[in-house]
Amino acid sequence: MRLTLRYGSKSAEYDVRESARLTAKLRIHVEPSGALVVEAPVGTPENKIRAGVQKRARWIMDHIDRFEDYRRHALPRDYCSGETHFYLGRRHKLKIIAEPSAMRSVRLIAGRLEVSAPVGDADDIKLALQRWYRQRALSYFNLRTARLAAELPWVEIAPPVKLLKMKRYWGSCSPHGAITLNPALIKAPVHCVEYVLLHELCHLAEHNHSPRFYALLDRHMPEWREAKDELDSLSEMLLIV
Ligand SMILES: [Zn+2]
Structure with missing residues (x-):
């Protein structure tokens, strides 16, 4: 499943992977390439995933920017x-x-x-x-x-x-x-x-x-x-x- 996070004027697309390891929470990573990846417990409804990712939007955008910085410098x-x-x-x-x-x-x-x-x-x-x-x-x-x-x-x-x-x-x-x-x-x-x-x-x-x-x-x-x-x-x- 591919979704989009919007935060202010910024947006980031992300893939959702279902993970059998996870029980309650989402796991959110920003990879060095700047790619956002979200792992969710199996069967988590889409609106719950969107809401969980939105809650961390600021953290996510900060990290995407930081990795961009690292890559460039x-x-x-x-x-x-x-x-x-x-x-x-x-x-x-x-x-x-x-x-x-x-x-x-x-x-x-x-x-x-x-x-x-x-x-x-x-x-x-x-x-x-x-x-x-x-x-x-x-x-x-x-x-x-x-x-x-x-x-x-x-x-x-x-x-x-x-x-x-x-x-x-x-x-x-x-x-x-x-x-x-x-x-x-x-x-x-x-x-x-x-x-x-x-x-x-x-x-x-x-x-x-x-x-x-x-x-x-x-x-x-x-x-x-x-x-x-x-x-x-x-x-x-x-x-x-
Ligand atoms: Zn150790």
Whole structure:
């Protein structure tokens, strides 16, 4: 079944898939292509589906716009002024300052990423940015992990977070409780980062993906599935650079 959602001056067509897994609620995803997909419990009447989708219209349109943004701006790049790079889900324009005497440095000022570098070519700027992302990732992830951990009764001391560039994973948690995160996660929206951190912290209590593990996630972040869906769809784009 193909339906159309209208919201203000915007509209989006969507396919409805019937799902035997679902009991009461609709499941709504926006794919990286911008396609809207709706899963509904078998036999849900069309007016109920329309109403359920309409209720989330604003969220849906925001996500379609965001993915459009990602597609246009998160692809491999030239590292020149005016190009945009992501930090915590937001786009920032690069401003390159090439100065033979400059040390490589990056500053985030008023929504712009100012990169100073001695040569100022793509390799130079890429190196400066990579280093900056790693530093920001390390301090941000550790800070957020400590804050989250303080609310979780099973975590006595927040484990330190290490960074490791991975092709397919955002994070992992060892049986000894060491948390490793992908530095590229710092480019994802804040709620996606929170989801990954909470996921790994829940592994300190449950070292598997059992129903008990998911019950912990549900209790501490009821909307984690949406964050996961969003992150999954962004993975391809955020992990390539
Ligand atoms: Zn896991």
